Amino acid sequence: MELPRLCGFEAAEQQQEEQREEVLSRQQERHYRLLAELQALVKALPSACQQRLSYTTLSELALALLDGTVFEIVQGLLEIQHLTEKNLYSQRRQLHSEHRGLKQELFHRHKEAQQCCRPHNLPLLRAAQQREMEAMEQQIREEQRMMDEKIVLELDQKVIDQQSTLEKAGVSGFYITTNPQELTLQMNLLELIRKLQQKQAEAEKSFS
Known part of the structure; x- marks a missing residue:
């Protein structure tokens, strides 16, 4: 009496095994396709970059891209980066505009003072105004330097965030580093992921 139940259990197990094999x-198949597409994209890079992107590196990258999660992560990271760059550029432009306004205001104030000044006092007034203008220009240079340092630090932090996030996501080649060669490699890997994502999006659009 137990035989039919046992046969049914074995059939279910066999079906599950077949489904697992089909998924694998x-x-x-998707891994091979992604790898082939990555290899084709690499050919467009400079030869020095191609040498760093070995078959193993590309194969591991293709594996990481299988379920599409990394594409979404990279898209999110790039959007954050673009927003950060836009915001920092806006801050720098605002500072430049404020500095221009201060210089114009000082220039007009100096001009009015000279018009009201007695001729024999003009040399002293102009000397004092020159010192005031130089002090302002020094202050402006210092504020611009501080702004540029802030921009560099914030952009460096965004790079570290990207490296850490992609390392945790298991993307080969990504870890926290400031080594210029490794940063170039990571930039190339990001570019490959972005281009592959665009290619797949275009393919999906043509099928829809």
Whole structure:
């Protein structure tokens, strides 16, 4: 009496095994396709960059891209980066505008003072005004330097955030580093992911 139940259990197990094999087969097929597309994209890079992007690196990258999560992560990181850059550029432009306004205001104030000044006092007035203008220009240079330092620090922090996030996501080649060669490699990997994402989006659009 137990035989039919046992046969049914074995059939269910066999069906599950076949489904697992089918899923693995589809994943393997997608992995090969992603790898082939990455290899094609790499050919457009400078030869020095191509040498750093070995078959193993590209194969590991293709594996990380299988479920599409990394595409979403990279898209989010790039959007944050663009917003940060836009905000920092806006702050720098605002500071430049304020400085221009201060210089114009000082220039007009100096001009009015000279018009009201007695001729024999003009040399002293102009000397004092020159010192005031130089002091303002020094202050402006210092504020611009501080703004530029702030921009560099914030952009560096965004790079660290990207490295850390992609390392945690298991993307090969990403870890926190300031080594210029490694940063170039990571930038190339990001560019490959972005181009592959665009390519897939265009393919999906053409099928829809």
